[in-house]
Amino acid sequence: MEYLAQAIQAEDWSQVSRLSHRMKGTAANSRAQRMLAIATRMGDQAKIQASGRVKEIYPQLVEIWLQTQTAMQDRLSEISA
Numbered sequence: 001m002e003y004l005a006q007a008i009q010a011e012d013w014s015q016v017s018r019l020s021h022r023m024k025g026t027a028a029n030s031r032a033q034r035m036l037a038i039a040t041r042m043g044d045q046a047k048i049q050a051s052g053r054v055k056e057i058y059p060q061l062v063e064i065w066l067q068t069q070t071a072m073q074d075r076l077s078e079i080s081a
Contacts, residue, residue, distance in 0.1 A: 001062055008054055016046035016054060023061070030072065035064045 004023075007015035020043030027036035038061045045053040 001065060004061075005058070008058055011049075011051055013046045013049045013054075017043050020046060023065075027068075030068070032064075032068045035061070035068050038064055 004016065004019045007019060020039050023039035024036055024043065027033070027039055038057060042054055042057045042061055045057060
């Protein structure tokens with residue numbers, strides 16, 4: 001997420017698009033549908049260089065990322081117990 005934040009700050013839309021694409025892949029592989037949807041939106045907005053929209057979407061993506069990490073950790077703990 002740090003690299004994504006840096007790319008957004010620098011308005012490096014090709015990097016934002018690449019990193020969003022990676023997040024989409026991670027979300028799809030883990031079936032994290034909300035994260036997939038938000039990463040897709042961010043990538044789409046980065047491709048058209050919509051800086052305001054990208055900056056609005058970023059906090060949502062961070063929130064979903066953290067929620068997804070927590071859910072996965074909780075699930076792994078349940079499985080391991």
